[in-house]
Amino acid sequence: MYTLSSDFTISTFLKEYWQKKPLVIRQGFTTFVDPIDEHDLAGLAQEEDVDSRIVSLHDDGQWQVHHGPFSDYETVCQGKWTLLVQGVDRYSDDINALMEAFNFIPYWRMDDVMISYAVDGAGVGPHTDQYDVFLVQGKGKRAWRVGVPGNYTPHYPHKDLQQINDFEAQIDVVLAPGDILYIPPGWPHDGQALQDCLTYSVGFRAPEQHQILQHVTDELTSGLKQGLRYSDPNLSQPRHPALITSTELSALRGMLSDLLASTDCDNALMSLLSTQHLPDTDIGILVTxxxxxxxxxxxxxxxxxxxxxxxxxxxxxxxxxxxxxxxxxxxxxxxxxxxxxxxxxxxxxxxxxxxxxxxxxxxxxxxxxxxxxxxxxxxx
Structure with a gap:
């Protein structure tokens, strides 16, 4: 349903841009047609299990963030506002098909498609993300500025909104329907709607060390499987009762290394890398x-x-x-x-x-x- 332009070369992109530098892909999707509109998006944001929020900048310079589900839009859609809905690919075949256009990146790296509807002049402010993203422009136009990685100090104009101070733009473009902007992790960026518009953020995940370790630990302990216990049958009297020797530390690290090299650890990693937080489905009567x-x-x-x-x-x-x-x-x-x-x-x-x-x-x-x-x- 969605096929990237033949002018886009996957091998070149992966070699020269993926996790290296941003790229503007003009008409990455030719004759792009929005698979959803703002009314559909607003309907999704009314659902209890859908992650949604509205970010708005008011005339007095104050930022506001409201979290869904929403029952009354009139009171929260004030000022220059943006409705953002996460994980729309989990609820729509058409949005899922849009994400499939990027399956030259492995499934396990795919996170979700966030869709934003912004009124003229709206945005969420300059910020950095710790994940790769393809920003696909739908209806309307949005201006994007992208800087270079650096030590940007975060600040919080609202407790639920992290921004950074302004930056010098390396890329300053306006995206029209079908255009795509790729941004690697850590590159500061800021988007502003030039008219009412839809943007599809195809995001990718990269698990952190502590997240991997926590999941593996949880998986390995949930089955209550007895692991290898430390032993020291050749213990000799220590030079000091408080001393832990390098040999003992090495033995403990070896226990961890053996565990991480085990099939059980592989299974735990596969479980983590396949987790997608799919919505609960009421199957009803089981099919035979x-x-x-x-x-x-x-x-x-x-x-x-x-x-x-x-x-x-x-x-x-x-x-x-x-x-x-x-x-x-x-x-x-x-x-x-x-x-x-x-x-x-x-x-x-x-x-x-x-x-x-x-x-x-x-x-x-x-x-x-x-x-x-x-x-x-x-x-x-």
Whole structure:
């Protein structure tokens, strides 16, 4: 549905720009048509499980931030205001398709699509982000200024709004519908709507050390699996009772290294890298393999739900193939591996794919699990 312009070369971008420097991509999407409008966005921001906020600058120079869900827009849409809604790709097939246009970056690095609707003159102020982002311009026009990385001191004009002082712009552009601005982490930027406009922020994540360690620790301890305990059968009398020797510290670090090199740690990392905070889905009555089989044979399609981004490790056993969705592991016979390469990148399961499967029973069992978890669905 969304295809980047042939003038955009993925290999050149990854070599010269990704995490290195910003890039303006004029007409990255030619003849771009907004997949959503401000009314749809406002409707989403009324939902309890949707992360949304309104940032506004008033005539007296004061900034305000209001968090959704919103029931009354009249009181909060004052001054120069922007409505921002996170994770819209998890609720819309069309927005999910927009994110898929950037799948030359691995799924596990993808975070979400935030959409902002800003009135003329509105913005959120100069700031830096710690993630990569492609800013896709929808309807209207927005001016962007981008500086160079530096030691910018954050300040808070509102307790929920972090900004930095103004900076010298290296890039000063106006984006029109279909234009894209790529900004790496740490590069200061500031956008201002020149007219009422929509902007799609395709964001990417990069987990921090402490986040990785915390998740791995939680995963490894949640199963109450007994780990290796420190021992010192060859202990000799220390020179001082308070002394911890380099040998002892080295042994403790070795225990951690062994744990981090274990299969259990790999599984915990895969769980972390597949977590996408997908919305809770009320499946209702669970679907059976017989129902799925009949549905496919009648021409139905089984497709991924919006925002679902499965991942799998390069290392697989000869007998099984394991992949992860939203923190959960799914293991199937390796006979489905070739088919799963297509399914996991978004190809719908249709009757032709089903007929050509070498292991229909395993495929049906897997589809039943995925559908009943809310990760795939029987498309109408």
């Amino acid at each position: 393999t017989d129902e799925i089989s009949a549905y496919i044979e009648e021409g139905g399609l089984i497709t991924r739900t919006p925002g679902c981004k499965p991942v799998f490790s390069e290392h697989q056993t000869d007998s099984d193939f394991t992949f992860y969705v939203n923190g959960e592991a799914f293991t199937t016979p390796s006979s489905l591996k070739e088919l799963l390469w297509e399914i996991l990148k978004g190809e719908p399961v249709d009757n032709t794919m089903f007929i050509n499967s070498d292991d229909k029973a395993s495929l049906l069992n897997l589809l039943a699990q995925l559908i009943n978890h809310g990760y795939w669905e029987m498309s109408d």
